[in-house]
Amino acid sequence: MKPLNDTITACPPSGIRKFFDIAAEMDDVISLGVGEPDFVTPWRIREAGIYALEHGYTTYTGNSGLAQLRRLICDDLSSRYDAHYAWDSECLITTGVSEGLDLALRVLLNPGEEVIVPEPCYVAYQPCVSFAGGTPVGVATRAEDSFAIDVAAIEAAVTPRTKAILIGSPANPTGAVQPVEVLRDLVRLAERHDLYLVSDEIYDRLTYTGSHTCLGAVPGARERTVVLGGFSKAQAMTGWRVGWLAAPRAIAELCVRVHQYTMLCAPHVSQVAAVEALTSAEGDVTEMVADYDRRRRVFVKGLREIGLECPEPAGAFYAFPSIRSSGLSSEEFAERLLKAESVAVVPGSVFGPSGEGHIRCSYATALPQLEQAVERMGRFLQSL
Structure with a gap:
């Protein structure tokens, strides 16, 4: 039979899902x-979704989404x-x-054009560039610099084929702002x-030190930037699948054009729930963010106490400690930790070479x- 798409065939499965799937088959795993x-999604948001279902909001919306939600x-x-x-x-x-990331890259890129991606970065960034016909170009950031982008290194990577720079802040996996x-x-x-600039700001509300800059x-x-955001993280709405894209009109119109042929619209019920999230759930968001901040401080302190160097994550909900002192590669460390102590983590290597x-x-x-995960990780480190 004729071969399938070369770009997609060459793309490896997500390294995050690999360890999650292994952990799902084990008992007593702390993931x-x-x-x-x-x-769970705050009750007032769930109630709005229930109301929408009960009152028949089960149709398509306009391609661009509910006007009320876009205004908000x-x-x-x-x-x-x-x-x-x-x-x-x-x-x-x-x-x-x-989907917003996919739309932005499809609209911005012609085949073979390059996108500079500071890394470690979210595992989808580079594959999505490739799927859109572009070429991802990774540029390393360093823990010693709190994973701040090195603008000089970015500029050194610019070529005549460079079209855009893609960043995430607060960042997955490092928590860098x-x-x-x-x-x-x-x-x-x-x-x-x-x-062009593409800015993934899904973690904007989860900023603990300083303030977020859009x-x-x-x-x-503004004239060259696509901003991406949504409700999955701060409002705990991952399964509702509703996000947003904001961009200059020429870019946004073409994003709608692709969207109307491929996705048509985001789920109507989810959009109604998102309206409620923006109008009535600010208190819930504030409480959840405060809780993440408490966990952040306790967890990072615990990692440091067991001997792992860990940059201070200023945002998102990830810590990205160094495990070089173990003498293991990140994949070996993750595999052996999971087998020995039933703690599932993700190897930094899946986020790019500098991870x-x-x-x-x-x-x-x-x-x-x-706290129990830190105890188990400490025991694992001592066993080495």
């Missing part, structure tokens, strides 16, 4: 692997971050942030080389389990 809140998102961006987008022409409701000075320098670089609000960025020597630990789980 620090998958980046999903352990909170744009109002929130304006009031919270001073980032201004027209709800009716520059905002699209997507089926999760993942890019300083506003770095973002300003990144925008100036993009202006010098006429590049890239679309940085002077000079080697680290493991990703999600602290989006109950504090007693985190």
